[in-house]
Amino acid sequence: MTERSVGTTLEGYLTDRDADARVRIRTAAVLLFARQGYAATTIRDLARAINMTNAGIYHHVSSKEALLADLMRAGHRGLIDSTDRMLDGARRPVDRLALLISSLTAIHALNPMLTRVMDGELRSLTPGSTAQDEIIALRDAYEDHWRRALDDGVSAGAFRVTDRRLTRLALMSMCTGTSEWYRPDGDSTLEQVCAEFVAIGLAAVRAPAQAVATCDFSLLPAFPWEPPNV
Amino acid sequence: MTERSVGTTLEGYLTDRDADARVRIRTAAVLLFARQGYAATTIRDLARAINMTNAGIYHHVSSKEALLADLMRAGHRGLIDSTDRMLDGARRPVDRLALLISSLTAIHALNPMLTRVMDGELRSLTPGSTAQDEIIALRDAYEDHWRRALDDGVSAGAFRVTDRRLTRLALMSMCTGTSEWYRPDGDSTLEQVCAEFVAIGLAAVRAPAQAVATCDFSLLPAFPWEPPNV
DNA sequence: GTCTATAGTCAGATAGAC
DNA sequence: GTCTATCTGACTATAGAC
Numbered sequence: 001m002t003e004r005s006v007g008t009t010l011e012g013y014l015t016d017r018d019a020d021a022r023v024r025i026r027t028a029a030v031l032l033f034a035r036q037g038y039a040a041t042t043i044r045d046l047a048r049a050i051n052m053t054n055a056g057i058y059h060h061v062s063s064k065e066a067l068l069a070d071l072m073r074a075g076h077r078g079l080i081d082s083t084d085r086m087l088d089g090a091r092r093p094v095d096r097l098a099l100l101i102s103s104l105t106a107i108h109a110l111n112p113m114l115t116r117v118m119d120g121e122l123r124s125l126t127p128g129s130t131a132q133d134e135i136i137a138l139r140d141a142y143e144d145h146w147r148r149a150l151d152d153g154v155s156a157g158a159f160r161v162t163d164r165r166l167t168r169l170a171l172m173s174m175c176t177g178t179s180e181w182y183r184p185d186g187d188s189t190l191e192q193v194c195a196e197f198v199a200i201g202l203a204a205v206r207a208p209a210q211a212v213a214t215c216d217f218s219l220l221p222a223f224p225w226e227p228p229n230v
Numbered sequence: 231m232t233e234r235s236v237g238t239t240l241e242g243y244l245t246d247r248d249a250d251a252r253v254r255i256r257t258a259a260v261l262l263f264a265r266q267g268y269a270a271t272t273i274r275d276l277a278r279a280i281n282m283t284n285a286g287i288y289h290h291v292s293s294k295e296a297l298l299a300d301l302m303r304a305g306h307r308g309l310i311d312s313t314d315r316m317l318d319g320a321r322r323p324v325d326r327l328a329l330l331i332s333s334l335t336a337i338h339a340l341n342p343m344l345t346r347v348m349d350g351e352l353r354s355l356t357p358g359s360t361a362q363d364e365i366i367a368l369r370d371a372y373e374d375h376w377r378r379a380l381d382d383g384v385s386a387g388a389f390r391v392t393d394r395r396l397t398r399l400a401l402m403s404m405c406t407g408t409s410e411w412y413r414p415d416g417d418s419t420l421e422q423v424c425a426e427f428v429a430i431g432l433a434a435v436r437a438p439a440q441a442v443a444t445c446d447f448s449l450l451p452a453f454p455w456e457p458p459n460v
Numbered sequence: 461g462t463c464t465a466t467a468g469t470c471a472g473a474t475a476g477a478c
Numbered sequence: 479g480t481c482t483a484t485c486t487g488a489c490t491a492t493a494g495a496c
């Protein structure tokens with residue numbers, strides 16, 4: 001990849017939405033980290049995308065790696081917090097599983113760039129650094145929601161599962177893959193995707209097709225720096 | 231990520247397996263591209279991993295990007311060829327779907343590093359280059375196998391599917407995700423993973439649980455440059 | 461808070477000896 | 479076929495003017 005042109009300047013969109021330099025920098029970072037990868041994106045790329053200079057970025061950001069860590073931390077915290085709220089009233093394991101599937105799918109569909117960074121750039125944080133350790137801990141905390149739902153469903157006899165871990169890994173991959181292909185103007189609405197994936201999830205745990213809790217999209221985290229679909 | 235130490239030198243392993251410099255270079259490239267990403271890996275990293283120098287690499291490789299393109303082309307061709315052979319005798323859509331699921335899962339489990347490069351580094355090829363266009367065409371050709379199997383299953387009344395595209399994307403994400411977590415010495419054997427994923431796939435298309443064709447692992451492609459599990 | 465200028469490092473790739 | 483040495487350019491990050 002010899003060229004690094006950004007393709008679209010974010011400046012036109014961003015000025016009338018948010019003048020805060022921190023938000024503009026983070027929006028450009030999510031866009032370019034998702035599109036080109038963290039390692040292939042330079043501070044100068046970010047600066048060019050929002051009509052700043054190299055040095056201007058460093059007034060708001062201590063380092064390129066700290067910027068990545070901030071984005072990933074905020075993303076994972078938003079995911080965990082909204083999942084906590086989402087599952088708050090759900091008692092039946094089948095409802096909790098359905099909410100885990102639909103909310104993880106929706107977050108990946110609605111924030112494709114931030115989630116691609118969250119899911120794919122963990123290796124770009126220095127191994128063993130406190131930043132990387134913190135993100136790993138957050139990811140593990142989120143996965144515990146899935147482990148508990150599947151464990152409880154099996155214990156209660158609501159799920160019949162050969163291998164809980166395999167089932168969890170299969171369903172989570174299905175949900176996170178959404179950020180790679182979902183388009184808001186595409187063939188399927190987000191509601192259709194969630195409904196289909198929940199149906200597959202229930203089939204995977206041998207739960208009968210039934211009415212389950214549906215995801216309240218308004219409870220999902222709102223990330224001010226998820227770039228627009230330009 | 232400030233440090234770029236390779237961690238393990240491949241030289242000890244490689245010398246008694248294959249002295250061909252092309253294979254040694256490609257093995258190191260698959261290992262490091264998968265572990266650190268293409269953009270974060272330098273030609274000097276590759277050289278260090280196999281006790282060569284920077285300039286020595288360039289006697290066997292025309293450029294870093296051509297090396298990546300070669301690996302991706304070989305990987306996709308191996309995937310397509312082995313899938314062709316695998317599906318050769320299978321007529322029933324349910325058998326073809328089962329073979330697509332189990333073979334894609336197995337290739338990702340057995341070649342985790344090459345498949346991570348294949349699935350994640352398409353963006354690192356120059357957009358619009360003939361190399362990138364070629365890989366995209368190969369990927370599309372492979373996906374057609376899935377489209378045909380699902381189409382035929384629906385037409386024949388063997389599958390009941392709300393949305394063929396969503397079903398395909400969900401199942402393919404499930405299979406490809408395997409390269410991120412599978413370990414040969416882990417909790418599940420490859421046979422168990424394939425069986426579980428095939429069961430989920432049949433449930434996803436509302437096909438009754440039944441005996442289906444199983445994947446002949448010996449028909450899978452053998453990549454001489456998939457690194458050992460060091 | 462944004463700029464110009466630059467320090468210090470390292471990248472991909474090549475030349476030419478052996 | 480592998481080496482040493484080097485070119486050219488780009489990178490992260492900082493210093494200091496305004």
